[in-house]
Amino acid sequence: MKIRKILNNNAVITLNDRKEEVIVMGKGIAYGKRTGQDIDGDRVIKTYVLNIKNSKDKYLNMLKDIPLEYMEISSKVIEKAREELKIDDSLYISLTDHIHTSIERYKDKLILKNHLLYEVKTFYPKEYKLGLYALDLIEEKYGIRMQNDEAAFLAFHIISSEMNRNVEEIYGITDFIRSLTDIVKDYFHMEFDLDSLAYNRFITHLRFFAVRLFKNQSASSNESLDNDLLEIMKEKYVEPYLCVSKMQNYIQKVYSYVLSDEEVLYLTIHVAKIISKK
Known part of the structure; x- marks a missing residue:
């Protein structure tokens, strides 16, 4: 596979065997590389199809600033989610971006309350449990224990992917x-x-x-x-x-x-x- 676009040192866009645009991630996979050069297969950690129909540029810009280590947490959550839910690959980016920003917020002592926490727990129990699982992974890796409100925020991203609606609409649906x-x-x-x-x-x-x-x-x-x-x-x-x-x-x-x-x-x-x- 050849590099079509470099997103950051750890992520590039290329084409798979079916000529679909895919994101390939791996530590240092694009370091010292240029567009058109071959991808080092030994460095590949994650590959997924870039089938984002809307706001593609927004997702790619988000990905540029996300350290690879946060994507590893998302991958574990999504792997578990796919045991019983239908979700799309855009969740890798949106979930990772939220994990990244929430950890930075907690480091700065900025803790947000989720006014729909009870509703998420009762209306979306599977997704909420996945949010709690993400909090366990974050605590294990970074020693930060987030409040359950954050599990509900993470659940919204899972629900958004599952229902193919943006997060703002999921808030509206939940309130409805x-x-x-x-x-x-x-x-x-x-x-x-x-x-x-x-x-x-x-x-x-x-x-x-x-x-x-x-x-x-x-x-x-x-x-x-x-x-x-x-x-x-x-x-x-x-x-x-x-x-x-x-x-x-x-x-x-x-x-x-x-x-x-x-x-x-x-x-x-x-x-x-x-x-x-x-």
């Missing part, structure tokens, strides 16, 4: 889910059983629904909803339906999004299952 779950809790004067199957299915439904809403897309279905079915559900699940009506009004007022009958139906069923053992 919190608002809807608060409506349910307030309406029924209850707390959720976070370990229940009904709760986890409800949160999963809200995650996908939120992505559609933020894309301003309606739910897609191969068959149109039979209006009689919704009328039956209204009669069978009176209180869940009235609760969903509050959610419906909130969504229309705050997000200017009108729920379809199908979306109302599914939300009603989810709420009914959650309160069935109340």
Whole structure:
């Protein structure tokens, strides 16, 4: 492989056998090298496809300033994440950049609070555990124990990669889910059983629904909803339906999004299952 572009002493861009742009990383892999020269295969530590569709230049500029040692922590977290989540290679750069900046912040005694810590723990438990795993790796290597707020910040990058949305949108989606779950809790004067199957299915439904809403897309279905079915559900699940009506009004007022009958139906069923053992 020949060097197409040098990012820093430890990272270059080249082409793989399928003519795809890839980033190749290794300690000193580009030291003393020029564009067009061969890459020393013995120095290669990590290779991944540069399939970043948006903000490619931003990611590459981030990579220029990131020491290789931080990428090693990210690689371990991502390797573990891929055991149960679908994520893309852009996470290597965004996660490494956050680890780098967070360590520098902690060295300067600048500790940030994450106002969505509880929501991340409850809505995204797998991603949050990966954030905690990253904190363990950081403590092991640098002797710095970060607060759990930082695990939630790291989790946002994992969620962003998993859902293919930018981090700012993930904040918005998380706040949206919190608002809807608060409506349910307030309406029924209850707390959720976070370990229940009904709760986890409800949160999963809200995650996908939120992505559609933020894309301003309606739910897609191969068959149109039979209006009689919704009328039956209204009669069978009176209180869940009235609760969903509050959610419906909130969504229309705050997000200017009108729920379809199908979306109302599914939300009603989810709420009914959650309160069935109340």
